[in-house]
Amino acid sequence: MHNTLPLAITMGDPAGIGPEISVRAMTGPEAGDALIIGTRAAVERAVALVAPGWQVQRVAGPQDRPASPRHIRVLQAGADVAAPAYGEVSAHAGQAAADAILRGIELARAGHVAGLVTAPIHKEALSAAGIGFPGHTEMLAHHGGARRVAMMLANDEIRTVLVTIHVALRDAIAQADFDAQMSAIRLAHEGCRAFGIAHPRVAVAGLNPHAGEGGLFGREEIEIIAPAIAAARAEGIDASGPWPGDTVFMAARTGKFDVVVAQYHDQGLIPVKYLGLEKGVNVTLGLPFVRTSPDHGTAFDIAGQGIASPDSLIAALRMARQLARARETA
Structure with a gap:
């Protein structure tokens, strides 16, 4: 209809x-x-x-x-x-x-x-x-x-969903907790399904350089992000990571992933906007x-x-x- x-x-x-x-x-x-x-x-x-x-x-x-x-x-x-x-x-x-x-x-x-x-x-x-x-x-x-929303930025090549949005970077780090990770991963999964992707592949970016390098550059990946990915997988979501933020978008662009969950505003939006402001669209998920x-x-x-x-x-x-x-x- x-x-x-x-x-x-x-x-x-x-x-x-x-x-x-x-x-x-x-x-x-x-x-x-x-x-x-x-x-x-x-x-x-x-x-x-x-x-x-x-x-x-x-x-x-x-x-x-x-x-x-x-x-x-x-x-x-x-x-x-x-x-x-x-x-x-x-x-x-x-x-x-x-x-x-x-x-x-x-x-x-x-x-x-x-x-x-x-x-x-x-x-x-x-x-x-x-x-x-x-x-x-x-x-x-x-x-x-x-009850919960997330920002998805999408163009013809990549999609990204943000864990935190319009807050100072120091506040974004504090707000990127387990519940925020789970909400973003779930909405990324649901958002891709709304685009007609039956089995979305959700990549989750790390917060720190090199996704923390095993705890050398921060423990958020070990203590927060990885447990959220495991919990999402237990719900049947094809989530993986945490992947280094400086390479995960290239992998998504070549077709390895359907969506990238980024930890903060600029981490997710710079790759989309670099590909051309005239191509990007912002979608609010969860409304x-x-x-x-x-x-x-x-x-x-x-x-x-x-x-x-x-x-x-x-x-x-x-x-x-x-x-x-x-x-x-x-």
């Missing part, structure tokens, strides 16, 4: 490239019947910049159909205020971005959209607005009702609905110039639709 619900794109920080890449994506074939959640003013400014000849159509909900093929549907979230200046951190922009996310979560949890594709937000702007979350993943987990996003930030330095590439957002739309259809047939 074909999924008839639309995808929703949250516009991201309106001072960044989110609205313009959202509009660019909406004018292409990958958008299907998607709609944008955000502020009318920010989307209208983006349409004038990158899609002259298209019209903004404000709708009350996803059920409202486009007036014509060249109308971009916008579901207003929060106050209908003027668009902020490009490239500037502000509480105004942070609140607008958060309002769009919260409205998207509400629609997704109610089953009114097939999934969320979230354009980039700015963490400083969120903080300036008093939003008590460091990023999308944490906000989605809290308001989405998820009761589909959420994907492009693998790049707000790009304040080029916002408003009309040169930002929508390729990663388009890849996120494509992946969200794939995951939504897989959920529908599961």
Whole structure:
């Protein structure tokens, strides 16, 4: 059965490239019947910049159909205020971005959209607005009702799932405990199955250089990571490691593994982003609905110039639709 619900794109920080890449994506074939959640003013400014000849159509909900093929549907979230200046951190922009996310979560949890594709937000702007979350993943987990979530970054060559996400490195080391390892390994396994991989091969990266070198460079591998891998294997998960972080991604890229569980943010994201920001997609695992996003930030330095590439957002739309259809047939 074909999924008839639309995808929703949250516009991201309106001072960044989110609205313009959202509009660019909406004018292409990958958008299907998607709609944008955000502020009318920010989307209208983006349409004038990158899609002259298209019209903004404000709708009350996803059920409202486009007036014509060249109308971009916008579901207003929060106050209908003027668009902020490009490239500037502000509480105004942070609140607008958060309002769009919260409205998207509400629609997704109610089953009114097939999934969320979230354009980039700015963490400083969120903080300036008093939003008590460091990023999308944490906000989605809290308001989405998820017991445990993990960030998966994926492109055509590798997938990685993070044990810890947006925390200082010293805090990431402390938080990468047995329970966090188990949660990430399980979600990596489940996430690969959602992509249609029947028997996922999960590689777990070590925390220390050379995966601790038998305890010479740290004992986390011996005392925490290896026991978690053994426990996951006892549950029937094909997990292995801990593998050295500097070589495990090369092994995954050549087909030895289906996914790599990385211990902290940069260990997992650098390999994916090195292969090209336009190819990477962020998937939040563990939510009761589909959420994907492009693998790049707000790009304040080029916002408003009309040169930002929508390729990663388009890849996120494509992946969200794939995951939504897989959920529908599961």
